[in-house]
Amino acid sequence: MLLARLVNEALKSSFAGLECCVGIPGTVGGAISMDAGTRHEWIGRAVRDLVVLDPGRGLRRYEGSEIEWGYRHTSLGPSEIVLEATFELESGVKEAIGREMDDRLRRRRQSQPAGKATCGSVFRNPGDRSSGELIESCGLKGFRVGGAQVSEVHSNFIVNVGGASAADVVAVMRHVHDEVLARQGVDLQPEVKLLGFAS
Ligand SMILES: Cc1cc2nc3c(=O)[nH]c(=O)nc-3n(C[C@H](O)[C@H](O)[C@H](O)COP(=O)(O)OP(=O)(O)OC[C@H]3O[C@@H](n4cnc5c(N)ncnc54)[C@H](O)[C@@H]3O)c2cc1C
Missing domain, CATH: 3.30.465.10 (Uridine Diphospho-n-acetylenolpyruvylglucosamine Reductase; domain 3)
Structure with missing residues (x-):
């Protein structure tokens, strides 16, 4: 149901x-x-x-x-x-x-980016902090690989802006993860499950 x-x-x-x-x-x-x-x-x-x-x-x-x-x-x-x-x-x-x-x-x-092709929130919120705010604070709003882009509306969403492959989405996730770790010291954990990719 x-x-x-x-x-x-x-x-x-x-x-x-x-x-x-x-x-x-x-x-x-x-x-x-x-x-x-x-x-x-x-x-x-x-x-x-x-x-x-x-x-x-x-x-x-x-x-x-x-x-x-x-x-x-x-x-x-x-x-x-x-x-x-x-x-x-x-x-x-x-x-x-x-x-x-x-x-x-x-x-x-x-x-949230309503009506756009997304998989919902990508990373869990760490403790009381917001993944979206952490990602935005690293200047990653709009960051894009192929057809996958960090949403301009909410930085914890990745939007398919045209022809995105799963590999594009995962590449955006990895870059976002690594930047937030390097700049904010926060090890974001995915909320989504990855199939066919090492997590
Ligand atoms: C635009 C958007 C907004 C979203 N907003 C929210 C939100 O606000 N809050 C939130 O919590 N989630 C949100 N999500 C995520 C959403 O909750 C999940 O995508 C959805 O609950 C998964 O259900 P599904 O039936 O599509 O399962 P699938 O995506 O098919 O599976 C998800 C997981 O559940 C397992 N599963 C599926 N059915 C069963 C079953 N009958 N028994 C046991 N395991 C099962 C699968 O094996 C898989 O591990 C959002 C997603 C999108 C795309």
Whole structure:
């Protein structure tokens, strides 16, 4: 199921608790495995229980409280596939939930390169610091390799400005990582997963 559909169903039924997931692309399973959300709130907090398949080992049910949830982190094993999730949400007032979701969507559209081809935030925010601000402070806004460019709107996004290959995106990531390490002494860690490239 798409996460957007779950969020929409919650709104239609006047259930609060998934507002932090509004505007995040992908599926519910993907969101649970990454513990998607914002820096301070995430989907795992609303999970009551899960059914996962661990290939070769079979099905397993977890209570939400048995799992460690955190900023883009869960204690689920890398081979565990989320098949089902039950959410515990709070009864709320539909108009208030809708307003909260609209506000979040507006802020997202103002601060992120909406409508552009990106993979979302590239690096995790280190502690209380913002990866976007660190990258910008190194003068890397607009830095480009091939068709991949550090977004002019938010420096923690890489935009495909035309014909970018995965290698272009990774080259931008590596340059950004190395510059921020050299100039700010911060070892940025990717939020995105790299397939086919050494991390
Ligand atoms: C424009 C943009 C904005 C974004 N903004 C945010 C944001 O604000 N907050 C945030 O947290 N994320 C954000 N993201 C990232 C987004 O959350 C992830 O791309 C999405 O959650 C991944 O879900 P997916 O279904 O596309 O999974 P995939 O990209 O297909 O997979 C992602 C990971 O999840 C695993 N996975 C997928 N499905 C399952 C499953 N059923 N069971 C177990 N593991 C699974 C995959 O193996 C992989 O490791 C953004 C992405 C984009 C492009």
